[in-house]
Amino acid sequence: MKKGQIVKALSGFYYVKSDGLIYQARARGLFRKTSESPLVGDIVEFQIENETEGYITAIDDRKNALVRPPVANIDQVLLTTSLVSPDFNYYLLDRFIAYAEAHDIEPVIIVTKMDLSEDESLRAKIEDIYDMYPVFFTDKEQVNHELLDIFKDKLSVLSGQSGVGKSTLINTILPEAKLNTDEISNKLNRGKHTTRHVELIEIAGGYIADTPGFSTIDFSVIDKYNLKFCFIDFDEHSENCKFRECLHINEPKCGVKKAVGEGALASSRYESYKQIFEEIESRKERY
Missing domain, CATH: 3.40.50.300 (P-loop containing nucleotide triphosphate hydrolases)
Structure with missing residues (x-):
């Protein structure tokens, strides 16, 4: 059993780099049962069938994964x-x-x-x-x-x-x-x-x-309660919010809104936050 990283995926074949060599591998049938497909960037275990070919038998836990582009473990x-x-x-x-x-x-x-x-x-x-x-x-x-x-x-x-x-x-x-x-x-x-x-x-x-890069930005993966954590420059100011679960929208005594008013936080960042928040809200109402 060897370990390596998938560096290319093409027509059902995965090209795994391990110890400086590239192996052409297929995924074992067990992945069909779990609905899990290997992605470029995955760290995988694979079994060698001959000098340059083998079968992927397991996928390591991913740090992250995107659908578009389909890449895993992006830094x-x-x-x-x-x-x-x-x-x-x-x-x-x-x-x-x-x-x-x-x-x-x-x-x-x-x-x-x-x-x-x-x-x-x-x-x-x-x-x-x-x-x-x-x-x-x-x-x-x-x-x-x-x-x-x-x-x-x-x-x-x-x-x-x-x-x-x-x-x-x-x-x-x-x-x-x-x-x-x-x-x-x-x-x-x-x-x-x-x-x-x-x-x-x-x-x-x-x-x-x-890859073509991010072809779509889909905020369906983000809950409105977690969006604020995607604006890391809000963190230090949110410590001054009266309410621990403050969403920085309509709540009184909000540290983030206060920071924007005082010029300590860019108003453009806050306006972007509000627009994305509203997008998530309206999506929830539709569904």
């Missing part, structure tokens, strides 16, 4: 957003952050297209509001060398709205990553006639998932 999500064209969107970024926090995934914020704006005050504001997370600023011409350090020993996925370009980000850091630019670009921007699959690509001592 961090690179939330890619642009400063301009399209303009920086606080609410959209906050949605991605809350979704990542709900799945126990570390958000890393990457702001692109710095060369297209001279608004230093906006950059300072972003750094101030999101100082609880790593924030990187980059553009096509200037490689932020610190970006390379975030990949080491991590499984990363990319996310971001259309137009900010995850392939642009990858190509920005590729010179130092010493990977084949054409190969990665092709993998990250497959044509519509190519086979869809999920694969982990080695980059700067870690892995990045070759």
Whole structure:
């Protein structure tokens, strides 16, 4: 029996990396009985049938798992957003952050297209509001060398709205990553006639998932009572709430609302929280 990590899934086959070798494996029939399917990123036990083939017999407990993209044990999500064209969107970024926090995934914020704006005050504001997370600023011409350090020993996925370009980000850091630019670009921007699959690509001592990123943000996994814990900058202020179970919406003597009023907590973060809270509330009413 060997142990390894699934680095690719394609047509019912799983490619497991163990001790530097890749084994092609199928899942045992027992998984059909439990309705559990192996995912790329899973740590699995497998039995070797011959030199390069085998059967997956067990899946280790997952740290987390996403449906879209179907990847498990993600360490961090690179939330890619642009400063301009399209303009920086606080609410959209906050949605991605809350979704990542709900799945126990570390958000890393990457702001692109710095060369297209001279608004230093906006950059300072972003750094101030999101100082609880790593924030990187980059553009096509200037490689932020610190970006390379975030990949080491991590499984990363990319996310971001259309137009900010995850392939642009990858190509920005590729010179130092010493990977084949054409190969990665092709993998990250497959044509519509190519086979869809999920694969982990080695980059700067870690892995990045070759997937379309978060295609949907579904807050059905988050209870309205737990949403506040996905806004970690609320934590210190919620200690001043009169009621322990305060939801920071209509309750009196709320520490979070007080902090917003005093400028100690960004109003944009609180407005995002309220919008997502209302979305969860309205969903509950529908069902």
